[in-house]
Amino acid sequence: MNIEEMIFSPTLILNEKICRRNISIMAERASRSGVIFRPHFKTHLSIEVGNWFREAGISAITVTSVAMAKEFSDAGWDDITIAFPVNIREIEELNRLSAKVKLNLLAESSEAISFLGRKLSGRAGIFIKIDTGYHRTGIKQQNFSQIEEVLTELERYENLNFKGFLAHAGHTYKAGSNAEVSVIYHESVLALNTLKQKYLKRYPHLFISYGDTPSCSILNDFSEVDEIRPGNFVFYDLMQVNIGSCSYADIAVALACPVVAKHADRQELIIHGGAVHFSREHYFLPDGEPCYGLAVESGNEGWSDPIDKVWISALSQEHGTVKALNQRFFEETEIGDLIYVLPVHSCLTSNLMRGSRITDKQIYF
């Protein structure tokens, strides 16, 4: 059956070939640098895609919540880092997990450590989250007194094992060039290695873990860190193209949306496909107008580069407005046709579309 005949409403299409290629390229990059590859599973959120990682030799993963840890633990993953400051309200689920898997948690305060030390029934590895400039979470790299305070508290508990320092340089998402990503990477890695050197005598097994898809896609040598945790690369998206992490041909997902109306006077097509499918993530085109996605053609070999002068210019809850200044595309597209759209931020689109996802080999509804 033709894939088009299986699609009735907005559906996320996953190109298995591109996705598996993204996985194997990143695995090779990690391997060449001799670092552990612990991919972040928050982008694909899929047991099936998880299996593709397993087939590529991956056995340790990163997730972003206790719920996600439970889900992948139920699917047989047994070495999981929850890369989020530990949510102590979820202690019961953490207890169940710690009995079942090799669990690593993140902490940045002695309060959280003290709680875990007293309440966690199993064992956990603990990373101290370091803020290398993103300023979302983590202890600032220069704040030695707070790092020392957390470590002192940590040493009081037999069930907690200090693993090392972990950073997510999320500010690479705002980088304007490969050079800028590279500067952020080197600054972050310098900060982490300064801490590593300071504490290596006291903790000989200490290691440093580094995340973010732009750095892990653009840099070639990660030998200064011990572990990388990129996530988005599994699907990539327009945001990553704009940063320079990938090309259009590396984007593994597109949202297929039925055309429901045509407005020739303003050269707009209306699709079923809105904020509840794409998310409201967008970037701005050179003329200052928002872009919520780019249209591509779908063929046997995946999708084309973006169609010239066709983009999602507005979204409401379920409607998408496709600006189609490409006259030929506008005229040839009919009500009931599907438009394939590359998403701006595949993590959010994938989360919204979990219940409806197709690959060329399998259908997940």
Added chain:
Amino acid sequence: MNIEEMIFSPTLILNEKICRRNISIMAERASRSGVIFRPHFKTHLSIEVGNWFREAGISAITVTSVAMAKEFSDAGWDDITIAFPVNIREIEELNRLSAKVKLNLLAESSEAISFLGRKLSGRAGIFIKIDTGYHRTGIKQQNFSQIEEVLTELERYENLNFKGFLAHAGHTYKAGSNAEVSVIYHESVLALNTLKQKYLKRYPHLFISYGDTPSCSILNDFSEVDEIRPGNFVFYDLMQVNIGSCSYADIAVALACPVVAKHADRQELIIHGGAVHFSREHYFLPDGEPCYGLAVESGNEGWSDPIDKVWISALSQEHGTVKALNQRFFEETEIGDLIYVLPVHSCLTSNLMRGSRITDKQIYF
């Protein structure tokens, strides 16, 4: 059991009292104007909240997709308008629905009508969607030739019954004042009534249907239309407060988010609660900074007005950053506490949080 003890991770709390009050106030407003009240169910997406509407005497509803129509039809609703240009790819589900419920569909092209006329196995009422200025979907009010073309096609089919003209004045969402909403309402209603007068002889049962929460909340007299279809009012949100449709006390939902980190140097609290919980919808504060939600206190009688100088200043996939310039609030809030946040756009938050919703009487996980 205290509600706080039932919350471990980001959870949408629905205040049943406020919600039922919003429903009964809108039902009364419709009744006073003598118009049909066909609420839009796209905001709450809940069988349970649907039952509260039923208890308030509502029997006809609006939805935004075929999937939503199926869901509420399965829950016993049998008079449903799908207020979205008909997606002809979903003809099989539409056939099943048309055999089961009193179904109304929207069309704005003779292509869609022709398709339905030939392929729809049951009967359907058809509204012509009119664009009264929002410029998303619909035939422009002055485009008589296109309206005539659709009607001519419609008359060819015995299974399609022309119901009238329908508009959604979504541009009220960008209105800066009650007066502006009022102007949009009156312009839209004038356009619809002009069409009604033009076609009333030919279609004596013709009626006009009008939507949007700002108009239906701010105006008092709807006697110039025949039906209203507001949706958001059931929960309201900060966007509606900013438009002037409601006060903070009318917002029926808040997202409870656990605090996972404190950053005294920048007076920020980090919560588990991100774009996958709130959506990325935001507005801009007077200083130009984005706001993704406002924090409130929770008590036995619902929640307080927003806490002074405390707002969600940034969101990533699962993290929220709470700017807490209120020193007392910052100091008193501890890791593991819950922060209650009024959402910017409750339709999107509600869609994301469907699997996790609590009221003071019931838990829906």
